[in-house]
Amino acid sequence: MTLKSLDDLRRLREEVQKEIETRQGAEVQIIVGMGTCGIAAGAREVMTAILEELARRNIKATVLQTGCIGMCEKEPLVDVVRPGEKRITYGHVTPRDVPRIIGEHVVNGRIVEDLVVGRAN
């Protein structure tokens, strides 16, 4: 890395380190389908949109990936699991849906009904 990037990375480490120390409780999980079917349907752009929205709004959540779960025609799939609540699966997700899913569901617990394609315990 160039010296400037390294400097920036170290500053970022301090910032994130402080946030981690003050964090409490279980985090919301966001799971993105990243099998061939998901990737071909645009899951990578959904993933980067999620990362940017979480970073921009300073929201702590755990982002995970899964492979093909057999709902290929509904990809890109994004699951949101709030601690102690049902697992909600959103389908045909685009980067434009990401601010809603995060703002409504991840932060406030309000399910974005028009995008739901599955629910499980």
Added chain:
Amino acid sequence: MEELALHILDLVQNALAAGATEVVIEIKEDTAGDRLVITITDNGCGMDQEFVRRVLDPFTTTRTTRRVGLGLSLLAMAARQAGGDLQVASEKGKGTTVTATFRLQHWDRPPLGDVPATLVTVLAGAPKLDLTYRHTVDGRTFTFRAWEVQRELGGVPINDPKVLTFLKRYLEEELTSLHGGGGDDAEKLR
């Protein structure tokens, strides 16, 4: 898939599914030789020779969610349509190397696409992966090693969204300058 970077992401998912802890992504662009070579090496479970022989057949898969495995056959098709080929070398218990070649200037060669987005997506899903990315353009090389970043980060995980967003910008800048600066999108996506 419209971008080679998406194929790369897909092949890394194969490696992760095979239990790989180390993955090397290598891209070589050679203008004089009219060649683009992508090599992905992993230390996953590998395949036996009989399996490798039929692995480019779309009906070869160990998936249980569907009966076709498309990843490798799609990339093989893309390579052949652009004057190249796909090779899979694997050893059971050791790992796998997939090599895709293309004619760099071929009309039907898909663009390289958004390699930084692919790399951060890999790290988001596999923060512990020992990932190396080496990209050479006409003899000039850029290397990214995830463990070097993780070493700087100490206890902060590399898959923190702020860290990954930072790394994406960093990689974008490095690749733009590797491709000779400029900075317009056409050049970035070449």
